[in-house]
Amino acid sequence: MDEVLPGVVRLREQREALTKHTILRAARELFAERGYANTPVRLLAQRAGVALQTVYATYGSKAGVLAGMPDLLDHEAGVVELFAFRDSIDDPVELVGLLAKIARQIRERCGDIIKIMRSGAAVDAAAVLAEGHRRRRLGALSILERIETLGALGLPRERAADIAVALSTDEVCDVLVDQGGWSYQEYEDWLKATLAKQLLRPPAP
Numbered sequence: 001m002d003e004v005l006p007g008v009v010r011l012r013e014q015r016e017a018l019t020k021h022t023i024l025r026a027a028r029e030l031f032a033e034r035g036y037a038n039t040p041v042r043l044l045a046q047r048a049g050v051a052l053q054t055v056y057a058t059y060g061s062k063a064g065v066l067a068g069m070p071d072l073l074d075h076e077a078g079v080v081e082l083f084a085f086r087d088s089i090d091d092p093v094e095l096v097g098l099l100a101k102i103a104r105q106i107r108e109r110c111g112d113i114i115k116i117m118r119s120g121a122a123v124d125a126a127a128v129l130a131e132g133h134r135r136r137r138l139g140a141l142s143i144l145e146r147i148e149t150l151g152a153l154g155l156p157r158e159r160a161a162d163i164a165v166a167l168s169t170d171e172v173c174d175v176l177v178d179q180g181g182w183s184y185q186e187y188e189d190w191l192k193a194t195l196a197k198q199l200l201r202p203p204a205p
Contacts, residue, residue, distance in 0.1 A: 016058075019050065019054065019058060020058055020059075020068065020071075021072070021075070022048050022049070022050065023044070023048045023050065023054075023055055023058060023059065023065060023068075024065065024068050024069065024071065024072040025048075025072065026044055026047040026048035026049075027039070027044055027048075027065045027066070027068075027069070027116075028069075028072060028112065028113060028116065029047065030043060030044055030047055031066075031116040032112050032115070032116060035119065036062075036066060036116065036119060036124075036125075039062070041055055041056070041061075041062050041065075044062070044065065062124075063124040066116075066117070066124050066125070066128055067124075067127065067128055067131070069113055069116060069117050069128060070117075070128065070131050070132050070135060072110075072113060073106060073110045073113045073114070073117075073132070074135070076109055076110050076113070077102070077105045077106040077109045077110050078105055078109075079102055079105070079106065079139070082098060082101060082102050082105070083098075083102075083139065083142065083143075085098060086098065086142065086143055086146050087146065089146075090150065092147050092150055092152035092153075092196075092200050093192070093196050093200065095143055095146055095147050095150075096143070096147070096164075096192060096195040096196050096199060096200065097192040097195075097196075098143055099139075099140060099143055099164055099168065099191075099192075099195060100168075100188045100189075100191035100192035100195060101188060101192075102139065103168040103173070103188075103191060104184050104185075104187060104188040104191070107170065107173050107177070107184070107187075108184045114170055117129055117132060118170075133165070136165055136168065137161055137165050140160075140161045140164040140165055140168075141157065141158075141161050144157050144160050144161055144164065144199070145157065147199070147200070151201070152200050152201050153199065153200065153201065154199060154200050154201040154202065155199065160199045163195075163198050163199060164195060164199065167191060167194055167195060167198070168191060173187060176190070
């Protein structure tokens, strides 16, 4: 019996994860089509193919579904997969390039999710955007810590994180890509070069 239980637990966890992902993907579609405020939970359950009670049991409320959007964004943008390369990279420039790649994939693959997070009900959206900022900063600190161990960080890690987060905000991408007409590759290249210039110790002469 003891040998079976771990497998049963894993199966249940997989099913729960699949249910969460299914609800979030349905929410992504509906919030983009109808807007957050105009999407009833009943319709969300219908689009996800689950019972209404399942949505409430999983997320508690529509605001809870909105709060799950950063999880969907991380999954759809491949953030975890990109961070997995961190410890295998020894070039500081390539490490800041990893930050630029993450920012690019988040925006290129999940721009609609970012708009949803921005346009939710004011009270609900504020907490979701704060969570997105928290994750962005933690990710930056993780990569900057790696750069620091290589002796290549040119300023204190917390200050470097401030700069990295500021340069990779959605508003900067708005100006360059949406308004300026830059390609995502141009945006990524610019962000990599700018982060390297701002954060890394100048090479020895």
